[in-house]
Amino acid sequence: MTARDLPVDGLASPAWGGFDPARTRGSGGDTLRSFAVAARLGWQMEANWTDPVLFFIYSVAKPVSSALILVVMLEVISGGSRPEFRAFVVVGSALWAFVVSGIAGLAWSILEDRERYRMLRYVYVSPSDFLVVLLGRGLARVAVGAMGAAITLAVGVVALGVPFEPGRIDWPLLGVVMVLGLTSIVAISVVMAAICLQTRQESWSYPEAAAGALFLVSGAVFPLAVLPQPLQFVGLLTPLTWWVEGVRQSLFPGGLTAVGGEGSFFTAVAGLPAPAPAQIVLFLLATGTVATLASIAVFRASDRRAKDRGLLDQTTGS
Amino acid sequence: MSLSPDLPAIDVRGIRRVYNVKPHPVVALQGVDLEVAPGEFFGLLGPNGAGKTTLIKILTTLLLPSSGTARIFGFDVERQTKQIRRIMNMVAGGEQSGYGILTVREQLWMFSQFYGLPSKDGWRRVDELIEAVGLGEQREQRVATLSTGQRQKMNFARGLLNDPWIFFLDEPTLGLDVSAARAVRELILAWKAAVPGRTVLLTTHYMAEADELCDRIAIVDHGRILALGSPEELKRRVQRESVFRLELDRLDGGPAALRRLPGVVGATSASIQDDGRERQSVEVNLVLEDDTALGGVVGALAGIGSHILALRKSEPSLEDVFVELVGRGFDEESDEHEPPDPDRTPDPRDTAHEAGEREEEQALV
C-alpha cells in the first residue's frame, strides 16, 4: 500500500487498518476508553513499588496513624470514659484518609506530569479530554485511599474497641452516600488540580492543606456544635460534612451525630436532634451538585488561563 | 602561563564501563585509551549509543569506570574529584536544568556561588558573560520563557563562570536550529581564541561540527575508539587522491583525452546536461594524484578548446571515514545491542545533506 493507494478523501480506508481520525470526535466510547487507559496508567504508577512490604506499610500505617492520633487525644482527656466518641473519631479519621487521597489525586497528577515526566503537554494535545484523563489518573489514589479507610475501620473494630454490628448497617444509605460523596471528593480534587495548574512545583502540599482546612468544618472528628455558628453554617454547605454523617449513620445507626445535637445550628433551625437519612441524602446531593458544577467551571477557567500564559509545559522548581 | 609539560589534560587508560541493566548487562566502553594534550580541542565523534556520553561522565566525575584509570591534569577521576571539579565545567545539549522562576541573571549568579565567586564578583561576571554570549536583552527574562537557543547560550555562560581549565561539551548544539548552533560554535571558538591554553573535549554526532572545531578527533562506536587523528588525517585514510568534478562546454575525445595527462589517475564521464537553451555541457569526474596536477589539466583543456564552466572539489566526509571503518553509516542500525544513552532526544538535523560532499565551487566563464 503506497500513498497513491489512499482514497482521495483521506485515510479512512479499512485496508489501511481502519484508523479514521475523524472518528475520534469525543464520542462516549472514546471518552470511556481514555478514562480506562488513564486509570490503568495511574494504577501502574501508584502501585509500582519495588517492595510490596513497604506498600503494605504505607497503606496501613498512614491512615491508622491518623486515627491513632485522635484516639490517643481522646484517651488522654477522657481516660476511656467515652467509648461512643472512639467510634466517632475512628470512622471520621478513616474517612478523612480517603478524602486526603482523593483530593490529592488529580492535583499530584498535574504536578507529576508537568514537572517530573514532562508529559502534560502531550496528554493535553491528544484527542482525549484533558479532564477525563486526569480523572482516570487520579482514580488510583482514590482507590488507595479507599483501601486505607477500610483498613483503618477494620483496625478500629479489631484493636481499638469500636463497636460494630454488621447486621445493623443501612446498606442502601451507605451505597447512595458513597457514590455521592465520592463525586464530591472528586469535585474538590478537580478544584485543587485547577489551582495546581497555576502554581509552582512546591504546591505538592496544597491538597493536604486543603483537606486539613476542610477537616475543621466537616464534622469528621468532632461535632459541629463545638464550632461558632458561622463556621457551622460553612460546614453545612460542605458536601463532605453530609457524606461523613451519612457514612456514620449507615455504619452506626443511632450513634453520635456530627451535624445535629445540643447547641448545633442544624438542631436550632430544623428542630431535630439529628438529620434523617433522607435529609442527609438530599443535602449531600444538593451541595455535591453545586460543588461539581463549580469545580468544572473553575477547571475550565484555569485551563484557559494556563493555555493563555503558557503554563502547561513549564517547569517551576526552586 | 605555564602548564606542567608532563601532564596531559586528559589521560585515559583501559577505561571500561558496564551498565548492569535488564535483560542483560551493556558494555558501554570497552577498554578505551586516550590522551589529550593541554590546549587541545578534542572531539569524540560517533553515533548515538557509541559511549561518548558515558566517557564524558566518567571524566567529569559523575560516573565511576568499571575498570581502568582516567586523569584530568594528573588528578584521578575516582579519588580526586574535588580538585577536578574546581578546574572543569560542563555543558550538555538539551539541558533543561535550572529553576524556571529565576531570571537569566539570577540563575547564573546562583551557579557562580556554587563555584565560590564572591557575591559582587559573581554579579559582575554574570553581566559580562551575558553580554559575551549575546543574551543582553534576555538578562531579566525568566528562564522558563527562554527559547532553546537562548537557554543553551545561558548554559554556555554557566559553563564559563569559573573560567575552567578544561571544558566538557556534550553535544552542545543538540536540538538547536542552524543559526543557534552556529552561534554556539562561534562562542566556543571565541572562548578558545581568548584563552588558548584551555582544553576542550567535545562530543558530537555532527560530522561537520567536529570537522570545523576540532584539532583531533576520535571516532567512537560501540564503546571503542576506531580511529584517532586530525580531520585531514582521518579523511586521508579513505581517500588519498584529490577528486574534482568539472563541467565543460565540450570535451573532444571524451574523458580519455584527460587520462593521458600527467598526475591524472582517472577520468570518467558523469552526465551530459542539456538545459534546452542551446547549451550543452559535459561533466567529468577527475581523480588526480594531488592538487598540483590540476594546473596541467586546466592548461590542456584550454589547449583543446574546452571551456570550464564549473569546477568542484569532492572531499570525503567523516561519515565516509566511519563507513570505511565500520561498514555502515551513522544512521544505519547496527546488529549489535546498543548501550543505553541517557536522556537524549532524537535530533532533527541528522539529514543527508550534512553527510555529503564539501563543495568549493568556482564558476569560470
Next chain:
Amino acid sequence: MSAAFNYRPTASPQEAAAWTRRQILATDLRAVGGRAYPRVTGMFREKSWVFFEILLPFLATSAFVFVYRALQAPPEYVGFVVLGGAMTAFWLNVIWMMAQQLWWEKSQGNLELYFAAPMNIMAVLFGMAVGGFVMSSTRAVAVLAIATTLYGVSFAIDQWFLLIAVFFLTLAALYGLGMVLAGLFLMWGREAWHLTQLMIEPVYFVSGLNFPVGRLGIVGSLAISLLPLAVGLDAMRQLAFADAAYPLGTPSPEIEALILVGMTVFFLLAARLTLRLLERLARKEGRLSVRWQ
C-alpha cells in the same frame, strides 16, 4: 569579549585546583546562600503559599483545638496543639523541601550540575533548608500568633534562653535528619515519594504532635530517643507551659536539650557519611543522571 572569558587567570590547573581551607569554607557558605536564593525568590514571585501554607494549616490546627474543646480538655492542651501545629511547618519543610529534594533535582537535571561543582552537597541541602525556613517560620509564627489570640492560649515561660536554644537545636537536628534522608531518598529512587508520605502522619503520631508524647509509654520513649521533633516538641511544651500540669514520663527540658545536641551531631555526621557513600554508590551505578529511577 576576551575580558569576560579571562576571569581569574592562574598559572596552571594544579594551582587553580589547590584551594585553601578558607576557600573551601567560603565556597560552601556561598553555596548555601546561592541555593537558598531561588527558594526565597520563589516565595515572593508566586504567592499562593500565603493561603495554602499559612491560612489552611491554621485551620487544620484549629480542628485539633476543637477536638480538645469537644472533649472539654484542660486549657493547656489547646496550647500543646497550637505549639505542635506551629512545629509541623518545620517537619514538613524537612520532608518536602529537603528529604526528597535531591531526587527531584535529579528529575530536573540539576543534580549532575551540583555534583560537578566544587561545593559540598551538604551546603546545597542546607541552602534548601534555609530557603524553606523562611516560609516555615512565617507559617509557624502566623499559626502561633493567630491561634494564641483566637483561642486564648497563655504561655508561662520561665527559661527563655533554654526555650530558644531548644527551638534552634530542634531545627538543627531536624535539618541534619533531613540531609540523611535526602541521601537515602536519592538511592531509593521512586520510593522516595511514597516514603515521604509515610513520614507525615506516623511521625505526627509518635512525636506527640497533638498530645504529650509521654502518654505513648514505651513508644514515646523510643520516639524521644530517635525523633528530633518528638524530643524538641516535648521540651518546648514543658518550657512554654511551665505552670501546666504536664504529664510525667519524659525527661526534663535540660536533658532533652542535651539529647538534641547529641542528635544534631549524630545526624550531621551521619549525613556527611551517608552522602559521601551514596554519592559513590550513585556514581558507580550511574544514578546521578538517569531520570526514571
